[in-house]
Amino acid sequence: MAEPARFDFKQNIAKALKDNQLRNNLRSAMDGLRVKRQDVFDDALELEELRRYGNAVKERALSRLPQLLEQLEQKCTQNGIQVHWAETTDEANHIVLEILQRHKATLLVKGKSMVSEEMHLNRFLARHGIEALETDLGEFIIQLDGETPSHIIVPAVHKNKDQIARTFHAKIPGAPYTEDVEALNRIARATLREKFKAGHAGLSGVNFAVAETGTLCLVENEGNGRMCTTVPPVHIAVMGIEKVVEKLEEIPPLLRLLTGSATGQRITTYFNMITSPRNSGEKDGPLEVHLILLDNGRSRIYADPKLRQTLYCIRCGTCLNHCPVYTRLGGHAYGFLYPGPIGKILMPQIEGLPAAGDLATASTLCNACEEVCPVRIPIPTLIRRVRNESYDASDAAAMPGHGYRRNLMEIITWKTWALVNSRPALNRLIIKLAGRLGRLMPAIGPLKAWTQVRSRPRFAPKSLHQLIREKGVPND
Amino acid sequence: MPLYPPKPDKVYFFGTCIIDAIFPRAGLSAIRLLEREGISVVFPRSQSCCGQPAFNSGFPDEARQVARRQLNTFNRDYPVVVPSGSCAGMMKHHYPELFAGDRDKERAFRFSGRVFELGQFLTDVLKIRLADHGNPLKVAWHSSCHAMREMGVIKNAKALLAQLANVQLTELEREYECCGFGGTFAVKHPLISGAMVRDKIDDIVQTGAKRVISGDCGCLLHIRGALDKCGLDVETQHLAEFLWERTNG
Ligand code: SF4
Numbered sequence: 001m002a003e004p005a006r007f008d009f010k011q012n013i014a015k016a017l018k019d020n021q022l023r024n025n026l027r028s029a030m031d032g033l034r035v036k037r038q039d040v041f042d043d044a045l046e047l048e049e050l051r052r053y054g055n056a057v058k059e060r061a062l063s064r065l066p067q068l069l070e071q072l073e074q075k076c077t078q079n080g081i082q083v084h085w086a087e088t089t090d091e092a093n094h095i096v097l098e099i100l101q102r103h104k105a106t107l108l109v110k111g112k113s114m115v116s117e118e119m120h121l122n123r124f125l126a127r128h129g130i131e132a133l134e135t136d137l138g139e140f141i142i143q144l145d146g147e148t149p150s151h152i153i154v155p156a157v158h159k160n161k162d163q164i165a166r167t168f169h170a171k172i173p174g175a176p177y178t179e180d181v182e183a184l185n186r187i188a189r190a191t192l193r194e195k196f197k198a199g200h201a202g203l204s205g206v207n208f209a210v211a212e213t214g215t216l217c218l219v220e221n222e223g224n225g226r227m228c229t230t231v232p233p234v235h236i237a238v239m240g241i242e243k244v245v246e247k248l249e250e251i252p253p254l255l256r257l258l259t260g261s262a263t264g265q266r267i268t269t270y271f272n273m274i275t276s277p278r279n280s281g282e283k284d285g286p287l288e289v290h291l292i293l294l295d296n297g298r299s300r301i302y303a304d305p306k307l308r309q310t311l312y313c314i315r316c317g318t319c320l321n322h323c324p325v326y327t328r329l330g331g332h333a334y335g336f337l338y339p340g341p342i343g344k345i346l347m348p349q350i351e352g353l354p355a356a357g358d359l360a361t362a363s364t365l366c367n368a369c370e371e372v373c374p375v376r377i378p379i380p381t382l383i384r385r386v387r388n389e390s391y392d393a394s395d396a397a398a399m400p401g402h403g404y405r406r407n408l409m410e411i412i413t414w415k416t417w418a419l420v421n422s423r424p425a426l427n428r429l430i431i432k433l434a435g436r437l438g439r440l441m442p443a444i445g446p447l448k449a450w451t452q453v454r455s456r457p458r459f460a461p462k463s464l465h466q467l468i469r470e471k472g473v474p475n476d
Numbered sequence: 477m478p479l480y481p482p483k484p485d486k487v488y489f490f491g492t493c494i495i496d497a498i499f500p501r502a503g504l505s506a507i508r509l510l511e512r513e514g515i516s517v518v519f520p521r522s523q524s525c526c527g528q529p530a531f532n533s534g535f536p537d538e539a540r541q542v543a544r545r546q547l548n549t550f551n552r553d554y555p556v557v558v559p560s561g562s563c564a565g566m567m568k569h570h571y572p573e574l575f576a577g578d579r580d581k582e583r584a585f586r587f588s589g590r591v592f593e594l595g596q597f598l599t600d601v602l603k604i605r606l607a608d609h610g611n612p613l614k615v616a617w618h619s620s621c622h623a624m625r626e627m628g629v630i631k632n633a634k635a636l637l638a639q640l641a642n643v644q645l646t647e648l649e650r651e652y653e654c655c656g657f658g659g660t661f662a663v664k665h666p667l668i669s670g671a672m673v674r675d676k677i678d679d680i681v682q683t684g685a686k687r688v689i690s691g692d693c694g695c696l697l698h699i700r701g702a703l704d705k706c707g708l709d710v711e712t713q714h715l716a717e718f719l720w721e722r723t724n725g
Contacts, residue, residue, distance in 0.1 A: 017671050324654045328671045362665055364658025364672075365532055366621035381573070387534035405534070414530050418538035421493070422545040424522040431497045449663040453670030454701025457498055464491045464500035465521065473489075473507060473519040 009358045012333040022158055022330050029157045033321045036264025054257045055376040058312035061245045065302055068211040068244045069293065075214025079276040081289045089119040092294045096121060096236055099290055100130055103234055105200030111225035112136035113205030114152060114315060115238045115294055117337050135192050135224040144171040150331030152338065153262045153317035158330045202228035206239035207258065210248050217251060218272040219258060226270055235286040241293050242311035257374035261316035297350040304398045310345050310382060312375040319369035319379060325362050334359060341369035345382040353390055353401035360386035434459045480600045486516045488556045492563045493525035494693040502693060502714030506559045506594050509720055513602050520549045528566040531574060533660045540574055547583050556590050557597045559716050560692050561623020564593040569626055594716060595632040595691055608640040610722040616646050616685040618699065620692035621654050633691050633715055640722050646683040657698035673702040680710060687711040689718050
């Protein structure tokens with residue numbers, strides 16, 4: 001993740017917008033995902049019902065978060081899963097390290113996990129001489145190139161086939177150059193198979209954790225998740241604390257919402273439900289299963305009943321696919337792990353406003369994200385909240401670093417705007433002046449930004465107020 | 477489906493700040509359309525802006541101050557007709573939130589219940605019938621995000637256009653996608669906004685239509701500016717002005 005000092009959003013934006021290849025890759029990928037989602041949710045009424053259900057399940061689960069987490073811990077422990085609590089990513093990293101060192105593990109095979117990205121686990125382990133290998137195809141590709149994911153679900157979406165072909169040829173010993181997708185898959189599979197066998201431990205994320213049964217649910221398409229969680233002798237699962245739900249019966253509709261929204265699938269190729277390590281008499285499965293529950297700012301978000309809605313997120317990524325800004329920038333420009341609409345509300349709360357608050361400025365509030373979010377998070381409303389808190393230095397604000405954007409210039413601008421728009425005579429005078437003198441306004445500040453891509457606004461010689469007075473429309 | 481009131485005798489007209497300063501003919505046309513249906517239109521002189529610019533920019537107190545002005549101004553029980561999906565969305569869906577916990581909470585709530593977007597009012601309340609007097613013309617339609625996703629009034633606008641016998645409506649390929657205006661976003665992120673509007677005008681141009689109609693002057697200001705800047709001869713027009721032009725006389 002970029003450190004605040006290194007994060008220059010404007011510069012990232014300019015760079016991303018110049019990259020036509022990136023724009024084309026994104027456009028076709030996003031179009032594909034959107035169409036597939038539409039096809040799988042072809043009944044609008046059913047979808048609305050499902051989304052309402054998804055929202056209700058998450059709302060209920062979050063409202064009892066502390067109890068459910070305790071229940072989850074208790075059930076998991078009963079089932080033989082070892083539960084660990086981590087308040088910070090650093091704590092989580094050390095827990096992983098300690099487990100690996102206890103088993104003298106030097107190779108960790110990883111299924112896709114955004115939380116482990118949040119922890120910068122790979123970098124941390126590398127410093128301690130442990131190799132962490134990504135086995136999800138997309139993650140595998142970007143790991144070869146030393147990149148971070150640019151999308152929650154399709155981490156290598158910024159690359160096309162040719163770019164992947166070049167990466168494989170350059171980075172995998174003995175791999176021939178080929179643009180054939182099947183052949184590329186075969187290369188990846190052959191490379192990864194060996195690693196699965198050699199891995200001393202496996203790590204995975206968790207899509208849902210069921211409190212009543214202590215079940216960890218893992219959704220995937222490639223079977224790599226199943227390999228990571230069953231082949232090595234030790235399995236470590238990492239999850240954000242918001243992933244807990246109450247009952248097993250809530251899983252099927254949530255799964256339908258997740259896979260339909262994420263990839264337009266009715267069901268994924270693999271769906272893993274992990275309830276315990278290998279029991280005596282069983283022939284396979286890991287000997288140890290660990291669950292790490294990561295907070296990393298989540299309980300602070302939880303404390304505010306409105307902001308809490310951020311935690312409903314099931315990381316389906318469909319808000320990215322429908323976002324007109326994400327579609328043009330791609331994930332890397334956002335500079336933080338979670339890009340797009342969810343990133344705009346989540347990252348400022350986790351990283352603090354001074355570091356990540358600017359993300360919330362890059363939205364037209366077009367509501368496309370809210371319309372599709374499977375758990376009905378009011379993302380535009382929360383983006384507004386981030387903006388409010390960016391200027392709000394009072395005690396009423398909840399986000400870390402609130403008030404960071406407060407500056408005299410903007411305060412004066414908006415106070416003046418409010419004054420002009422609450423004094424009818426003043427308002428009429430200003431609009432009259434704009435009509436007369438608008439053409440003479442110097443192109444500085446906002447007008448300069450406006451005219452970068454548009455011609456100057458042409459103020460009408462007579463305002464509607466004036467025309468109406470002439471026409472004689474009643475005032476009262 | 478919301479329930480609509482019977483045809484009223486009188487309505488308030490909220491002109492919006494952009495129409496007031498830049499597109500007054502759109503406002504005047506809307507008033508004429510309403511009056512032609514036998515409605516007496518009241519245009520309170522003390523109206524200004526719905527407050528959305530500040531509301532979306534992180535200044536809720538200033539937004540509330542300006543919104544309260546409108547509550548005071550439109551204080552009688554008439555429906556409030558708004559020729560913009562975006563301003564109507566602000567007044568209908570966001571005033572209750574803006575005034576939550578405020579002394580004017582109740583008043584804001586009741587006010588919101590009286591707000592109608594123009595196209596919605598013409599079709600669902602007035603059940604207007606239009607006779608087209610214009611020459612055959614192909615037009616493109618731009619849906620503003622708030623008209624589409626907040627107010628849900630695109631079907632109304634299209635139903636109005638469909639009544640014009642000589643007008644051929646061509647759909648944009650990416651009608652659902654934002655044009656990149658977004659109020660202050662347009663000047664805070666001119667590069668992204670520019671990339672978005674260029675795609676939008678490409679989409680408009682590929683339809684072959686020489687005129688693009690919309691129910692929102694914010695989008696039109698932005699799209700018109702970008703068309704101008706690119707030297708493209710496609711006209712932009714607000715729905716009300718277009719309807720009046722085609723059916724008057
Ligand atoms: S915010 Fe909603 S749409 Fe976006 S990733 Fe989360 S669940 Fe999916």
